[in-house]
Amino acid sequence: MHKMILVVQGQIDVEGGSGGWLVIPNHMIFVPADRAFNLRTSRGMRAHVAFLDPQDHPWHHHGCWVTQANPLVHELLTLMLSMAQRGPDGAETLRQLFRTLSHLCQEWFSNPKMLWLPAAKSDEMRAFINYVSAHLEDATVSDACDACHLAPRTMQRLSHEEFSFGLKTLIMEVRMMRAMELLAQDNLPIEAVAQSVGYSSVSSFTTAFTNRSGMSPGEYRQRNRAALQSCRGQADAALQHKAEKSNN
Numbered sequence: 504m505h506k507m508i509l510v511v512q513g514q515i516d517v518e519g520g521s522g523g524w525l526v527i528p529n530h531m532i533f534v535p536a537d538r539a540f541n542l543r544t545s546r547g548m549r550a551h552v553a554f555l556d557p558q559d560h561p562w563h564h565h566g567c568w569v570t571q572a573n574p575l576v577h578e579l580l581t582l583m584l585s586m587a588q589r590g591p592d593g594a595e596t597l598r599q600l601f602r603t604l605s606h607l608c609q610e611w612f613s614n615p616k617m618l619w620l621p622a623a624k625s626d627e628m629r630a631f632i633n634y635v636s637a638h639l640e641d642a643t644v645s646d647a648c649d650a651c652h653l654a655p656r657t658m659q660r661l662s663h664e665e666f667s668f669g670l671k672t673l674i675m676e677v678r679m680m681r682a683m684e685l686l687a688q689d690n691l692p693i694e695a696v697a698q699s700v701g702y703s704s705v706s707s708f709t710t711a712f713t714n715r716s717g718m719s720p721g722e723y724r725q726r727n728r729a730a731l732q733s734c735r736g737q738a739d740a741a742l743q744h745k746a747e748k749s750n751n
Contacts, residue, residue, distance in 0.1 A: 505555040505562060506534040507608060509572055509580065513548030514684070517541070523620050524569045525680055527687045529727045531576065532569045533612045535562050551580050559605035568612035571726070576611070579604055620680060624665050627651045631658060631670070635677045639700045644670045674701075679715045682708070686724045693720045 508515065509531040517524040517532060518541040526532045534540055536557045583600045586593035623629040634650040635642045647670070648655045655670070662670050678700040685696045697708035697720075712720050 505536050505557055505605070505608075507553045507555060507604070508532050508534070509551040509553075509576065511549040511551065513545040515545075515548060515550065516543040518543075518622070523622060525620070525684060526569055527684050529572045529687060530569060531572050531611075533562075533608050553580070553583070553601070553604060555601060555605045555608070559602045560609060562609070570612050573611065575607070576604075579607075620676060625661055627653055627658065628661055628665055631662075632673070632677065635674050636681075639678055639681055640698065642674055642701060644674065647674070675711065675715070678702075679712065682712060682720070683716065683723070686720055687727045693724075696720065 508526065510526050510528050512528060514528070515526040517526060519538060524532055579600060583597060586597040586600065620632070623632055630651045631647050634647045638646070644655055648658045651658060659670055662668065662673055666673060682696055682700045685691055685699065694705050697705050702708035702711065709719055716723060
């Protein structure tokens, strides 16, 4: 079965053969039925998981895909939870909703690099990524290469061989992943987020973030907050209904 996971609280780290995906609140990941993966969750993580029949709609993309959740997926999952609670009376409607969700996933998951970090094949590139992740505020190509004990030219060649892009792009990807995570989960001012991921000014951070995600940091945070409030309310209501049903 295909799996679509929508994170409500906490985060999930998904590792596949070609890289790793970070799934933060109000984001979802599509994992194809034939895709092997490892999954690690943070403490207190809450998520909706939909198991989708591959026969309902063919999946033509390769690998796992992550995207930000939209209002429609929240409405669909709420309706599906409601139908599931009706038992046999809602079974046919629920089946149709699962088919609809399968079709929509093809459209929703259109950005393969969203919150994605490629898997390093060599020890040197793994060391490079680890260094950058631990020194986001001031990481440079030169310092990261020194930590790997290899010349920048050699590391640049390895980066192109393993990722098909250079070291500066790799550093930016690591920074953007962390920025998206902070904007979705924390109440840090945007200026503090920018500084924590290595940008000296809000304007330069805003430009980089907008080019990467298609929206400004403020818009990204606002969309996530509104959707998260709705999503958590739906999850709490479903849990309360389940508890009441068990007590009865």
